Amino acid sequence: MAVNKNFVVKNGLEVNTDLIIANADLNQVGIATTNPEYTLHVNGGIGATDSYISGISTVVENFNVGLAGTVFSVDATGIGSIGVGTSDPAYLLEVRSPVSTGQTALYVYGDMRVTGDINLDDITLDDASVQDLTVTQTANVQGTLNVSGITTLASLGGITTTGGDLYVGGDLYVLDDIVYDEVTGRNINITGVGTINGVKIGDPAGIITAASPTGIVTYYGDGSYLTGAAPNLSASIGISSGGTPVGSGITMVDFTALNATVTVAVPPATATGVATVNIQPSVSLGLVIALGG
Numbered sequence: 001m002a003v004n005k006n007f008v009v010k011n012g013l014e015v016n017t018d019l020i021i022a023n024a025d026l027n028q029v030g031i032a033t034t035n036p037e038y039t040l041h042v043n044g045g046i047g048a049t050d051s052y053i054s055g056i057s058t059v060v061e062n063f064n065v066g067l068a069g070t071v072f073s074v075d076a077t078g079i080g081s082i083g084v085g086t087s088d089p090a091y092l093l094e095v096r097s098p099v100s101t102g103q104t105a106l107y108v109y110g111d112m113r114v115t116g117d118i119n120l121d122d123i124t125l126d127d128a129s130v131q132d133l134t135v136t137q138t139a140n141v142q143g144t145l146n147v148s149g150i151t152t153l154a155s156l157g158g159i160t161t162t163g164g165d166l167y168v169g170g171d172l173y174v175l176d177d178i179v180y181d182e183v184t185g186r187n188i189n190i191t192g193v194g195t196i197n198g199v200k201i202g203d204p205a206g207i208i209t210a211a212s213p214t215g216i217v218t219y220y221g222d223g224s225y226l227t228g229a230a231p232n233l234s235a236s237i238g239i240s241s242g243g244t245p246v247g248s249g250i251t252m253v254d255f256t257a258l259n260a261t262v263t264v265a266v267p268p269a270t271a272t273g274v275a276t277v278n279i280q281p282s283v284s285l286g287l288v289i290a291l292g293g
Contacts (some may be wrong), residue, residue: 013022021030032043034260038168058186069087074080083089085096085105101122107256238245265276 004269009022010260012024013020015021018030018032018034019266021034021036023029023036028036028038028039028041030041030043030100033041059074059076061072062069063072063076064087069083069248071085073083073087073089075083075089079092081089081092083094085098094219097103263278263280265278267275270276
């Protein structure tokens, strides 16, 4: 039957029991239901080219965008998960890109605040302000790392390695031992005991200054101003008689005299660093040496 005019139903409409129900009293239409609860109540799926909703849309269970929710999916059951790029999110918010690396999966334009923990595989930062940072494995810094507070490295006994130079603008405090290959410094101050296998002075004018209970003891590179007994000290001296040099470069002088008195005058009776030996009866020291006495 063909009806070439408007078809008007004033009291309601029912098609095939529950295919279409139009309730004129409640102004509600039900599709696939005999008891519509909304202005348009549809049981089943809706296929539409475009959908425009000016108010609030409530999805009770699942909401999918893309084929089977592969673009965007919301699972309101369980913990209530949201997936971007996945139809099966395992977390409250899971964002996946087609590949694991080389493609940006999440871009945030603005600030991001995280009150809990962040577990990262790799991270690249342009600018970051961190209150507390714990690195359990390796951290590579290609540019400049500025730390305004206190930096604790390997507090649990690990090893901190720097492949290049380490510049410390202030003081460096080392609680335990320090081992180095070579060290160059302007001043070194050791308040405890320093054990050094060998000391090399760059030139005879070099000075070694060591603290003592009575003040400061100064040792010169040429061995002058040494005090106290030094049985293992090896040095050379020169001998002169009446102002005439007799010899030099010797390390020992043995004074022996029969029926004579040998007296030795040392500072402060003599000049600093000079000891005077007087043999009585007075003979020439050169003669004594020449005679073997």
